[in-house]
Amino acid sequence: MTPLSRRQMAWRAAQDMPDGAYVNLGIGLPTLVSDFIPEGREVVFHSENGILGMGRAPAPHEVDRDLINAGKGLTTLVPGGSFFHHNDAFLMIRGGHLDVSLLGAFEVAENGDLANWTTEDPGFPPGVGGAMDLAVGAKEVRAILEHTTKDGRPRIRKSCGYPLTAAACVKRIYTNLAVIDVTPDGLVVREVVDGLDLAGLQERTEAHLALANDWRPLAAA
Amino acid sequence: MIDKQVAGIPEALAGIRDGATVLCGGFGAVGAPDELIDALLAQGARDLVIVSNNAGVGTTGLAALIDNNRVRKIVCSYPRSDDPRAFDKAYKEGRIELELVPQGTLSERMRAAAAGLGGFYTRVSVGTKLAAGKEVREIAGATYVLEMPLKGDVALLKADRADRWGNLTYRKSARNFNPVMAMAAELSIVQVRTMVELGAIDPECVHTPGIFVDRVVVV
Numbered sequence: 001m002t003p004l005s006r007r008q009m010a011w012r013a014a015q016d017m018p019d020g021a022y023v024n025l026g027i028g029l030p031t032l033v034s035d036f037i038p039e040g041r042e043v044v045f046h047s048e049n050g051i052l053g054m055g056r057a058p059a060p061h062e063v064d065r066d067l068i069n070a071g072k073g074l075t076t077l078v079p080g081g082s083f084f085h086h087n088d089a090f091l092m093i094r095g096g097h098l099d100v101s102l103l104g105a106f107e108v109a110e111n112g113d114l115a116n117w118t119t120e121d122p123g124f125p126p127g128v129g130g131a132m133d134l135a136v137g138a139k140e141v142r143a144i145l146e147h148t149t150k151d152g153r154p155r156i157r158k159s160c161g162y163p164l165t166a167a168a169c170v171k172r173i174y175t176n177l178a179v180i181d182v183t184p185d186g187l188v189v190r191e192v193v194d195g196l197d198l199a200g201l202q203e204r205t206e207a208h209l210a211l212a213n214d215w216r217p218l219a220a221a
Numbered sequence: 222m223i224d225k226q227v228a229g230i231p232e233a234l235a236g237i238r239d240g241a242t243v244l245c246g247g248f249g250a251v252g253a254p255d256e257l258i259d260a261l262l263a264q265g266a267r268d269l270v271i272v273s274n275n276a277g278v279g280t281t282g283l284a285a286l287i288d289n290n291r292v293r294k295i296v297c298s299y300p301r302s303d304d305p306r307a308f309d310k311a312y313k314e315g316r317i318e319l320e321l322v323p324q325g326t327l328s329e330r331m332r333a334a335a336a337g338l339g340g341f342y343t344r345v346s347v348g349t350k351l352a353a354g355k356e357v358r359e360i361a362g363a364t365y366v367l368e369m370p371l372k373g374d375v376a377l378l379k380a381d382r383a384d385r386w387g388n389l390t391y392r393k394s395a396r397n398f399n400p401v402m403a404m405a406a407e408l409s410i411v412q413v414r415t416m417v418e419l420g421a422i423d424p425e426c427v428h429t430p431g432i433f434v435d436r437v438v439v440v
Contacts, residue, residue: 048324049248049394065251066393072249072302083393085400085428086248087332090325094345125312126321127299128351133325136345167348 001195003147003176008220011036012191013102013144013174017043021099022092024048024134026116027071029144030102036221044080046098048130050089053081070130093130094137101138103131105145105170107160110207112170112182114143115162128165135166147175147204154206156180156187177201179218186210191218225387226416226437230260233410233438237266237375240293244331244373244402245273245283249302252395254379254412256440258282261291261377268293272331272373274324274398276300276308287311296371298324321351326368328401334370335404342367376406380429383413384420387434388427396428403433412440 004012010032017023017033019041025031034056037043045054048070055076058064062076069075077083092098107115114135118126135141148154156173173180178201179191189211192201198211227233234257237243243261247253262285269292276295277283284307286292295317300308311317322330323345333341342365346352356367378399380389389411391399403409411434 047394049251049397051394064393066395068249068251068394072251077393083391083396085396086324086328086398087401090328094325094329094343123313125300125305125309125319127301128321128323129299130324132323132345132349132351136347137325164349166345 001193001200003193004218004220005176007032009144009174009176011221012179012218013142014038016142016172017041017100019043022046022052022097023100023102024093024098024138026101026103026131026134027129028104030104031069031071033102046089046092047075048089048093050084050086051075051077051081052084053078055081090130090133093133096137096139098138100140100142101134102142102144103134105143105155106162107155107157108143108145108170108173109157109159110182110187112168113160114141114165114170115160116165118163120163131165135169140171141169142172142174143170144174147177154204157206177204177218180209188212189215191216193218193220224385225431225434226383226385226439230256230438230440231264233257233412233436234260234264236408237261237264239266240268241266241374242270242272242372244376244406245271246376246378246397246399246402248274248394248397250278252379252391252397252399253282254377255282257377257410257412258286262286262289267291270294270296272296272327272371274298274327275302276305278302279304280307284308287317290316292317294318294320296320296322296327298322298327323351327371328398330368330371331373331401331405334372335401338370340367340369371405373402373406374408376402376409378403378409378411380411380413382415382417382422383411383434383437384417384422384431386419387411387431387437388422389413389429389434390422390426391428400429403429408436409434410436410438412438415439
């Protein structure tokens, strides 16, 4: 069994972005997704600091210090892109104008609860940024995360151990082992990496999993 | 005649009092009024409440204000950065109070103050620790939390161009919180790269109309 790399996880999440969608990618792993949008699809990337039509990282001659993404890294604008102020940027997020919000996560619960803003580490002040806005406001919220912690504890749980970002918001989960949908009947596995069966995946998951009738191997480009 | 340009940074910051609530523009370093914030240290105001998306980087600007014990409380969404040493130290030593606010709630609270609203209901933060103690209400089948307006005594802002009426334009993602903070403060002070003649900014492209601006200084 070979888990997906981070770039392969990003590739898989990118395949689900519909043509014409307005999409916000959270900081960290989700940001990689913009590198893998399939040829011929036009996806408009939103950034919480007032950008629609965010492009790739700049070549040296394109660097502009006034043009950064939500992670505060340098970025570019595609033709057709626009700038606006923070209220409009968050009105787009909170008012249901974004089609997809893809967020990193510490944990996701079987009802779609999301925990991604604080581990309550007393030596580390909490930061929420736009996470709660993105988890509540987008038309569809998807989460992308490693299936287990570094020491092997499950991150897809019956209920989140860390403080919630938002309740029952996640609809689809991408991990390095599987693609899982959150449904009214619980978690349904759509794809699993080669060499891992449902029992093996369940061992690495606290929440109960059901296998979709039309499940497929999780392809890694 | 209206002329909001002042001679220098000391004139721009004149009258900022101890205990003031100061809205600071910027998202990370971009769009942040670094020179005004650095000069606020020299100006001497203490016991400040700072409203800013972030809590300073490295050893200058907001970080220097915090390090020098000028900030009683910070209202922000994300106090972390590449180099948060000043905030982290003050926080761990209990020298600064943190009010953590979801980023869109932060900007909307300022907009509410600017628009004369008594607050607003939002679904953001419902059921989380950041909604603890706040009024909740069912509206059309969903649960909302009441958030209160957030008004500044002063706003310290950065823009690209200004004219003498205080009309402003910003560059690219340096706009961020600056417009809403200009609207939400009693006294809005803006540092700009350059002044232009009245009428030189295309009226279709004014980002912040001069009614929201009190003082402009070229840095």
